[in-house]
Amino acid sequence: MIRIEGLRKSFGARTVLDGVDLHVGQGESLCVIGQSGTGKSVLLKCILGLEAPDEGLILWQGRPLDRHARPRFLDSFGMLFQGAALFDSLPVWQNVGFRLRQRMSGQKARGIAIEKLARVGLGPETADMMPAQLSGGMAKRAGLARAIADDPQVIFFDEPTTGLDPIRARRINGLIRGIVEETGATAVTITHDMDSVRAIGDSVALLQDGSIAWQGAVADMDDAAPLTGFLGKDTT
Template sequence: MIELRDVHKAFGANTVLNGVDLTIPKGESMVIIGGSGTGKSVLLKCVLGLVTPDSGQILVDGKAAERASRDAFLARFGMLFQGGALFDSLPVWQNVAFRLLRGAQKRPKAEAREIAVEKLRRVGLKPAVADLFPAELSGGMQKRVGLARAIAAEPEIIFFDEPTTGLDPIMSGVINELIREIVVEMGATAMTITHDMTSVRAIADKVAMLHGGVIQWTGPVSELDATPDPYVQQFIHGRAEGPIESVR
């Protein structure tokens, strides 16, 4: 569903991606791990077309995105943002139905609200939440609203950017379970970037380790602990010593 071929991206003298090759099959959940500043978010933005690679190819379902069909291209994606990114001035249901109230996918207001309430129910929130504002919700509830928005338009591909950041361990576990259930239920292709190894083990079918601008290792999550790759072993065990240099 998603294929990156020799993708390069630099910002001035700072090379972030230095020849990334990665394939994410349809219906599979791929989690990308790596330290802060290794380019995980840049990689995601390249796939979405928010950042243009300097060279290389990015194909979605075998095709490169064209500017003329950008709206149709983006309609295939859903996104759960790291900080929630909810609109403070809109009630919860309008946040969830944001895409359904605009553009090519526009639905009548009553229908959009009905879909929003159903998606809120799917992530464990009651209908009464629909008319609240984001500021009236806890961090965990806001994350659920963000997840409901990500799936509101039934996307084929869903991106998760640090889905458990800022949540306590129990709520993190709840969000991880919800993400896994929903991805499997929808048959969606998922791409997640995270530092949280608990999330990795809960969400992933496969894992890719990004370091030094390239994919250092990729494989099934079941092989993560057994791989002898020194980059992976240092990262997953949080060791100070190893090939990944810590900033002191």
Template structure:
């Protein structure tokens, strides 16, 4: 469904993506892992068209994504890291934001309530405002919005960030269930290894802007790559010795 070929992106002197090649099969759930600043979010932003890569191409169903951008935009859903709900709109209008452009208000609300139920939120939540929801409820409302239009591909940006382990497990279970039920293709970026194990069909590890390793969860657990093993175990790696610290601002700040 989606292919990335030789994707590169720099911000000033910093190369964030350095020739990334990646394929995503129809109906597959891919989880991209890696440390902060390794290019995960920039990869996602390039696919979504929020950043323009310096080199390489992105193919959507075997043709350049730029040629099929309108079709792609109609078929994708997105769960943002902090839900990104519109504070001034009630929850049901947040969920139905895209639908309200396509159908009568009453029908859009019905679908919104249905999708809220799918993520475990009752109809009484529909008329509340985001500020009245807990963090876990906002995340679930964001997930309901992501699936409101029955997308064929869904992006999940750090879906469990800021949640306690129980609520994080609930979100992981919801995501896996939705992917299985709908047959949607999914890309998730995360640092949370619990999410990886719950969501992934395949895992890709980014390191310094390059794809260092990819495989199934079972293959991940037996891989001999030292960096991958340390990442899975959460082990600190030795700091490289070198000249005095460079305290210049990071040009990728806010992108990863």
């Protein structure tokens, strides 16, 4: 469904992505792992069109994801940001129903937003709260509700468990897995939390030194030498 070929991106003299090749199949849940500063977020921004790659191709459903195809891609896309990125000036339900309000009445959008909030374990009382009134975990779940509000075919999760305690992190991982299975959406998760990888992923790709050093099934990662450092194994 999404194929990336030879993606390169530099900032001045610093090369961040140096020929990334990656494939995510329809309905697959891929986790991209890598140390901080290896270009995971830049890869994400290139796919979203927030950064222009220097070289390479990003294909969606077999077609280049250029400025003509990207609006259609974004219409079928949802994303959970690392810090939730809820709009401060809008109440929670308007955040969740942001895209819905562009094509349906406010009342209908509110109804769907409350449904989606319930799906991520937030009660209707949160609908009229402002983002500043939410805890970190609640904001993450509201962000997740926004990501799935329009039943997207593709969902990106950027560091979904960063900043959460282990209990809330497990809950978010469980929610994401459940949602991906229910909707059959294609999912790409950027993380360095191996618990998230095991909970969410079907497959995993290691981004190292600007390119994909290893890609395979989550079931095979325990035997993958390049992942040793991430799995916490002693290599001495």
